[in-house]
Amino acid sequence: MQYRCPQCQSPKIMPQAQAGAPAARPVVPKSLVFLIPAIFVLLLLVLISIAMWIFGNGAGSTLQVATVVVFIVCVIAGFLFYRDLPDFKISMQAFMQSQKKWKCRECNHEWES
Numbered sequence: 001m002q003y004r005c006p007q008c009q010s011p012k013i014m015p016q017a018q019a020g021a022p023a024a025r026p027v028v029p030k031s032l033v034f035l036i037p038a039i040f041v042l043l044l045l046v047l048i049s050i051a052m053w054i055f056g057n058g059a060g061s062t063l064q065v066a067t068v069v070v071f072i073v074c075v076i077a078g079f080l081f082y083r084d085l086p087d088f089k090i091s092m093q094a095f096m097q098s099q100k101k102w103k104c105r106e107c108n109h110e111w112e113s
């Protein structure tokens with residue numbers, strides 16, 4: 001299995017959807033599903049805190065506690081994702097190998113493996 005274009009040897013290839021067959025998807029670890037929204041919530045809370053420091057009398061204690069709690073959730077989810085990473089890589093490799101149709105982004109060459 002080669003991950004290069006057979007025509008121009010570019011590594012910039014992408015899988016093509018196979019007609020008829022349902023698109024195979026790599027298994028996304030639950031920790032990643034958890035981590036991404038947690039990071040968004042954390043960013044939102046930090047932005048609200050900054051806004052309150054600028055326009056008000058400082059962030060309320062509830063908001064500070066919430067920010068710290070969400071930060072801890074991010075750290076835990078990040079750690080879990082780090083542990084899931086080897087499995088995620090294997091899943092991605094299996095997904096790459098199950099893919100039969102490819103297209104090159106450099107020269108638009110299409111081929112089947």
Ligand SMILES: [Zn+2]
Pocket residue numbers: 005006007008009010104105106107108109
């Ligand atoms: Zn190519």
